[in-house]
Amino acid sequence: MVSSMSTPEITAGLPLFGEERAVRAVAEVEAQAAKSISIEDVSVSYALGRAARRSVLENISLEIEEGEFVVLLGETGCGKSTLLRMLLGQERPTEGTISVAGSKVERVDARSGYVPQRYSLFPDRTVLDNLMMGPLTSNYHILGRLRPSFWGARRAVREEAFRQLAHMGLQASDAGKYPHQLSGGMQQRVAIAQALMMKNRVLLMDEAFSALDPSTRGSLQRLLRSVWSETRPTVVFVTHNTAEALFLGTRVIVLARESKDDACGSRVALDMKLAEGGMTLRSHGQEFLDLVEHIEAVSNGGRLTDLSGRRTALDRCGEDSGLAGRVGVFHEVGETR
Amino acid sequence: MTNLSPFDIQARPNRLLAQALSAVLFVVCIGLYMQTSIARHRENPEDRVVPSGHQLLAGVRSAVLEPAEEDDYIAPDNASTWERLRHSMIWKDTASSGKRFFISLGLLIPFVVLAVHIGLFPWFGAGFLRFFLFFDKIVALSLLPILFIAFGIDEWSKIALIVIGVAPTMILDVTQMVKAVPQEQIVKAFTLDANNFDVAYRVVFRQVMPQVINSLRLNLKPMMLFLFAGEMIAASDGLAYRIAIMRRHMGMDVILPYVLWVALLLFLIDFSLRTINRRLHPWFQA
Structure with missing residues (x-):
């Protein structure tokens, strides 16, 4: 992988007089590696009949650094899952380019781990087989299993699978169960472990906890945050739950449309870095509520209807970023609308 | 209450x-x-139209223990029941029909694999799907004369009739099953570094396999129907051939046991497939 290359390795093939060029090359490689995900001027639209088109996303540009926990927020239909599918390579943008880990995304591959909301596990495989599938498939494709080294590798992967299982708070006795024998929460724990088994530096999660009850959801959010803290992969997490976004993310990106018109796609309405991350109502009280109010106002098109004589959250988070200065919890990278 | x-x-x-x-x-x-x-x-x-219990019993006895009329075999007086059964009319007919049936079943396997490809790989879909959609509408029995001309009146025309009769329906059925595999599963497999064939055979094929077996179970009767059509028109042995011959002699005492025997055979094949499905795919029952 590019990011793991040392300077001598990179400069080895360059002529001596090209030192400056080598330094520049190293700088470029490092800059590229630091930008885990790069979205450049991406627009997506679909044909509606002969002439009309429906715009889903419009001129989205984002740079996501390695190790960031980015949460994509927005109303249903605002295009956040579409954006995630493009990061995966499942869909292609109508315009613009997307790069993950330094190279352009053109098809689904193993650069990113993926945890969807549903069907996250293969129903015909036990939990253990689900966990082992990635590493084994990666090294031994369909006929590769005939190689003698397969069984040794399988043993090692099996041990790692049990370690991941324990890490996710599951019992060793769950290893032999099929996905339908697990609760929704357990299934998503296994799905996260399955993605982690591949040791990807990028993890894409599409409404991964949306179908769970609040208590299970809470425990999985804590688990995910602790897993992220340990290994710091780049995570892009799609949700429509603002509280979840504030708890999980170190950066919250809100996508919203300016109007209901088909020709008008979603843009980045708010791009906000949380200084600490992990905000909850209990830990941050009123500031948390203010932020939720602000984000929801932005995702609803920036209009607050019940002002009750108070300054709106939008006003407070306006040009002078008053709220940011006051509570010291977050600062806004930019409000593009 | x-x-x-x-x-x-x-x-x-x-x-x-x-x-x-x-x-x-x-x-x-x-x-x-x-x-x-x-x-x-x-x-x-x-x-002889509605044989009595005694007549039926005599018919069963002659079918199970006596050779067919056209056979030269004469069982010695001291021949064991097993020996008589091995040379009996019903054994001969069952073996002949069974051979045709199971060869056809085996020939359907490549079509199932093709169907997985049609459902999964866009190039295969573009090439084959419309053709099979059209081919499925052709009444297979109308092809029987062509098959007799092309393959002669021996085994292959009957086997071809079964395959041509059932394969298009199965292909379309399996294609739908493959398309119904959630896209998330396919994407997930690619993110786990699976290549195209891993996805086709180790993800999709494994998941649709129980449904393929169920589809096969539903197609058992059409398969037998095509086999019977072929045997009744041109055969020198087989379960349907015997029924057709017995009809000429008003041999209801043999026809009725044969009809029940065919039903029992189909029931047993169906039961075996269902059991295999349950054993091999315990996850599918949920």
């Missing part, structure tokens, strides 16, 4: 009652047959 209303959707008949109800129609059929048989035999003791 058990609700006895037959029009109550929420009724829960107990096990004994349910089993008794399941047996009622069988008993009614047997009763009606017996009554008709007795009535006809009262008028004509030699009646």
